[in-house]
Amino acid sequence: MTTTAKTATVPGPRAAADHDGHLLEVRDLHVEFHTRDGVAKAVNGVNYTVDAGETLAVLGESGSGKSVTAQAIMGILDMPPGRIPKGEVLFRGQDMLTMGKEERRKIRGQKIAMIFQDALSSLNPVLSVGYQLGEMFRVHQGLSKKEAKARSIELMDRVKIPAARERVNDYPHQFSGGMRQRIMIAMALALEPDLIIADEPTTALDVTVQAQVME
Numbered sequence: 001m002t003t004t005a006k007t008a009t010v011p012g013p014r015a016a017a018d019h020d021g022h023l024l025e026v027r028d029l030h031v032e033f034h035t036r037d038g039v040a041k042a043v044n045g046v047n048y049t050v051d052a053g054e055t056l057a058v059l060g061e062s063g064s065g066k067s068v069t070a071q072a073i074m075g076i077l078d079m080p081p082g083r084i085p086k087g088e089v090l091f092r093g094q095d096m097l098t099m100g101k102e103e104r105r106k107i108r109g110q111k112i113a114m115i116f117q118d119a120l121s122s123l124n125p126v127l128s129v130g131y132q133l134g135e136m137f138r139v140h141q142g143l144s145k146k147e148a149k150a151r152s153i154e155l156m157d158r159v160k161i162p163a164a165r166e167r168v169n170d171y172p173h174q175f176s177g178g179m180r181q182r183i184m185i186a187m188a189l190a191l192e193p194d195l196i197i198a199d200e201p202t203t204a205l206d207v208t209v210q211a212q213v214m215e
Contacts, residue, residue, distance in 0.1 A: 029087035130168035
């Protein structure tokens with residue numbers, strides 16, 4: 001993986017008051033894939049840190065391992081064929097790579113969220129966007145269906161989905177690419193996580209929508 005990392009300090013939603021170190025620290029991370037043709041080493045010794053209130057941009061050409069690194073941090077790599085032979089991913093000082101599945105599941109969504117590159121393939125085509133947004137609140141906060149739907153409408157309003165109350169029951173294919181990307185952002189923001197990982201969230205969008213998404 002050949003990348004460049006740049007960091008900027010921006011106002012954060014909340015500080016990591018219960019941990020004196022970095023919010024996220026990636027140490028010597030290696031990721032490889034075992035195939036019939038041999039072992040493909042996708043990520044070779046990545047190191048970086050992110051503090052509360054910071055934005056870190058990871059730059060690199062297509063295929064350099066940016067998405068694989070993000071998936072490794074989130075714990076959503078397909079293993080096998082993927083494998084993490086070496087490295088640490090410390091969130092508030094705890095190594096997520098050695099956590100149990102249940103412990104990591106509690107962090108994912110509540111503490112760390114991800115905006116995926118392809119919103120259409122990331123959203124479930126047979127469930128309404130309101131149901132998918134509301135699932136975050138039903139599963140993690142125990143809200144009723146009615147309460148979760150109300151929160152979903154609030155989120156859709158927040159990311160500037162027109163006529164959110166009327167469209168909350170629509171399905172992903174009924175939204176444009178830019179609107180679907182806004183839905184993905186709303187899902188990432190839903191539980192007010194400490195860290196958001198955005199994997200090329202403006203791919204295939206026009207420049208006006210790109211600016212709105214980045215904002």
